[in-house]
Amino acid sequence: MSTYTDRPWLALYPEGGPTDIAPEQATVLDVFRASLAAAPDAVAIRYFDGVLTLADLDTASDALAVGLADAGFAPGDRIGLYVQNDPAFVIGLLGAWKAGGVAVAVNPMNRARELTHLLTDSGATALLCLEELYESVARDVLPGTRVRTVVTCSALDRQSRDDERVLGGVVRSRPEGTLDLEELVTTTAGRRPAAASLAADDVAVLTYTSGTTGVPKGAMNTHANVVFNAQVYRDWVGLTPDDVVLGVAPLFHITGLVGHVAVALLTPCPLVLAHRFHPEVVLDAIREHRPTFTVGAVTVFIALAGVPGVGREDFASLRTVYSGGAPIAPAVTDSFEAVTGRYIHNVYGLTETNSPSHAVPLGRRAPVDPASGALSVGVPVYNTVVRVVGEDGGELPVGEVGELVTSGPQVVPGYWGRPEATAESLPGGELRTGDVGFMDAEGWFYLVDRKKDMINAAGYKVWPREVEDVLYGHPAVREAAVVGVPDAYRGETVKAFVSLKPGASVTPEEVIAFARERMAAYKYPRTVEVVAELPKTTTGKILRRELRDPAPG
Incomplete structure (x- = not known):
């Protein structure tokens, strides 16, 4: 019988661990305020040629929180964030929490049907939205929802370069009947939002599952969940304020939310954003801002390595590269390393685990299973226990294939408004991942596939x-x-x-x-x-x- 709870992978851990902030006692807003107090003038975001400090984020999110409260937004209310990888997303998160509310992460590619479902299911009463998305999608959707306050923003805000490759055709329209995010900063100058009562176990963000097995469900990512895994990223990778995070994952996705935004606010260190992923634009951002860490889907790295003229010097600043969201073939890591000189470390997790539950330790190369040729997804991260179980729920021996079942501080308490789905997927607080894999004798985990595939x-x-x-x-x-x-x-x-x-x-x-x-x-x-x-x-x-x-x- 296997000894998963003996955690043989402990010897693979990097030194240290999440010890300076007790996640069961802290909110993400507490984390931001601690960084703000320590270094208000530290750069928080680089967006093309625009720069926002932590103090800038504080001022803008204060303005949003005040504007929402003036419009009737109350503690516990939900606000949808329907934007790309822009500074407005981070401002929206902080503003929602300062108003005592919950952010609802919305895929900017969602059209009317999907947006209607997310706003209706979450009961959102407010929406922060790109002007072009308001004009093309949201305007017609909102009358059928509970949304009564709309704050619009532009991809052109907070920068002046206007890169035509991703911002071409974007014009400011200032839709009638909406509040403007940048105008709020001026009109609410000098006002601070009323103190919100947030607890670590309150929901910070609703992130919706991809709906591969049915209607998308809102995972209730708590402040404690997010704070814990922000520390996991920071300590596993060894980030310091001298580092720079490259934001290639969408911020509405759990990887971008935790592995980009939350860890950058915690460390604190700059986060590089470029509106949306365009390989040539992101490569230019790498050359200009010299990031040291990133995490994203393997398709991102395939695309970057395929840009004509790319070379090792372009990636020289990237000390650490991690990839999650989908398994990586060993041939892909080899070809990326041959082009860029950088090794891709695996990280594995789900929306319900607030990004990482497993990761390859820094400085280690993931082994390849000799039987299947699969590249290991790593070992469980700090304070995380993963079991491999059979169809009857019993724990399987080392090397046998079964469903991965995860428990730890990063596992969500459930799905918004769906007690049946919560009971099915999270019995006793342990997540049935739906992913099939196994653990070898040294404690490395391998992902075989999704059960349904x-x-x-x-x-x-x-x-x-x-x-x-x-x-x-x-x-x-x-x-x-x-x-x-x-x-x-x-x-x-x-x-x-x-x-x-x-x-x-x-x-x-x-x-x-x-x-x-x-x-x-x-x-x-x-x-x-x-x-x-x-x-x-x-x-x-x-x-x-x-x-x-x-x-x-």
Whole structure:
């Protein structure tokens, strides 16, 4: 029998750990105020050529909190944040908490149907929104919701460079009937919001799951959850005020929220933002601002390494690179390191674990499982216990594949307004992740796949992840996704979708032959489709479900 609770991975931990702030006693606002008191003039955000200090964030978030209160926003109310990776997102978080409220993180790619669901499900009474998103989406949605206060902002705020590649076509429109975030700073000058009573176990942010198995649910990320994992990032990576965080993950996503915003406010250190991910724009930001740490989806790093003319000098400042959101094929880490000179450390977690539950220790290289070829996602982070269980809920021996079940200070207490879903996924406060994996004898964890993505080919289990890892080893393949499709003889069979590296060419038959040489007969893809791009979420995670169940023509 395995000894997961003995935690054999303790020897892999970096020294130290989250000790200076007790997360059960602190809110994220407490963290910000501590950093503000210590260094008010420290740079908090670099946004193109714009710079905001901690004092600037304090002034702007005070203005938002005052404006919300004047409009009737009360403690406990929810405010949607419908913006890109702009300073307004950080101002919105702090303003919501200063007003005693809860932020609702909204994907800026959401259209009317999705926005309606999030605002209705959360019961939001206010919305901070980019002007163009208000004009194109929110204006028509809001009459059917509880939202009564709209604060608009522009991607052009707080900078003057107006990079055409991501800001081209953006014009200030100042929609009628809304409050303007920048105007509030002027009109409320000298006013401070009333003191809000926040507790560490209060909900800080509602972050909605991707809805891969149904309607998106609002994970209740508490202040204690966020504070704990902000410290995990800081201490695991060894961040100090001399570091600079590169914000490549969307801030509405849990990785951006904790691994960018919260850790930068805690350390404190500058956070580099560039509105949205555009490889050439982000590469320019790296060259200009010389960040030292980032965490993002592997597709981000594939894209950055593929920018024409990129070289090792461009990434020389990046002391530490982590990737989460989706498993990484060993071939991808090897090719990225060959181009940039930087090794990608794995980090693994979910919305419900406030980003990391596992990470590769700093300075260590993740081992590769010799049987499956999978790259380890790391070891459990501080104060976190992970078990591997079978279908009956019993703990499995070392090396056996089962569902990962996680408990620790970063695990959310439940889903907003969904007690049944909470009881199903979080029995006794322990998260049933829905991810399948195993632990080796040294304590390293390996992610096999999502339970629902397993392919049953004539009775044989095929995990798409293993096939994808093999395909990434083909010199022409840039990205790969594998799904099960109906087959009259086998029940299901394996189909692969691949996109190619710039200038590369390959036939489906050549890809199939490559895989057949390297895999058991029941695993290799019987069909391959070459596509220009694979469908992804805004966080860069490849959407197998859209390939498996394409929308009707």
